[in-house]
Amino acid sequence: MIDKIDHIGVAVHSIEEGRKLYESLGLEVEHIEEVESEGVRVAMIPCGESKIELLEPTRDDSPIAKFLEKRGPGIHHVCLGSDDIDADDRRLRAEGVRVLRPEPTIGAGGCRVQFVHPKSAGGVLLELSEPPANDP
Ligand code: ZN
Numbered sequence: 001m002i003d004k005i006d007h008i009g010v011a012v013h014s015i016e017e018g019r020k021l022y023e024s025l026g027l028e029v030e031h032i033e034e035v036e037s038e039g040v041r042v043a044m045i046p047c048g049e050s051k052i053e054l055l056e057p058t059r060d061d062s063p064i065a066k067f068l069e070k071r072g073p074g075i076h077h078v079c080l081g082s083d084d085i086d087a088d089d090r091r092l093r094a095e096g097v098r099v100l101r102p103e104p105t106i107g108a109g110g111c112r113v114q115f116v117h118p119k120s121a122g123g124v125l126l127e128l129s130e131p132p133a134n135d136p
Contacts, residue, residue, distance in 0.1 A: 002088065006081035006129050007044070007051035011067050011074060015043045015056045018073075022052060035108055040064045042108040053079070053108070077115070077125040085112050085130035092116065104130070 012018035019029055022045050030051075032043045039062025043054040055076055057065035067076055082088045085104045092099055098117040107113035107129065116126040 001083055002080045002128070003083055004081045005050050006079040006127075007053045008075060009053045009055055009077040009079060009125075009127065011064050011071075011076040012054050012056050013068060013073060015041060015054050018054045018056070019043060019045070022047075027052070031109075033108060034058060038062060038064070038107075044109065077127050079113075079127035079129050082128045082130045085114060085128055088128055089114050097121075104128075 010018065015032065023029070027045050027047055030044045030046050032041060034041050036058075039057060039059040041056045041058055043056075045052040045054065055064045057068065059065065064076070089099065089104055092114075098120040100115040100117055104112040104114045107127075110132040111129045112132075113130075114128045116128070118125050
């Protein structure tokens, strides 16, 4: 079941530049990590029960690098928090929704994630994320 907006993913050329505005607003970067498989550095900035996720490419052929090349910096995806991503993944598939991965994979922060193609989500790249604490 989906229970909140977990975070908003924002593509940036530089986390060091991108974080400044949020820090001016009194928010703090919780942690920064590299997700090697995605070619991306990720900075999580908690904001109430949601977060801002800054995404900086680490190589030219990564999905974020391609996004920046085509569209420039800006909102990349919206992430919905799930308490059972396998069930949500199955439900979407059963309804013919186009998901990007054969099954949920491990993303930033050890969360299990799946993505819904923008063509199936009104033009929005939708991420579903289940925190690691929910793993059996
Ligand atoms: Zn995300």
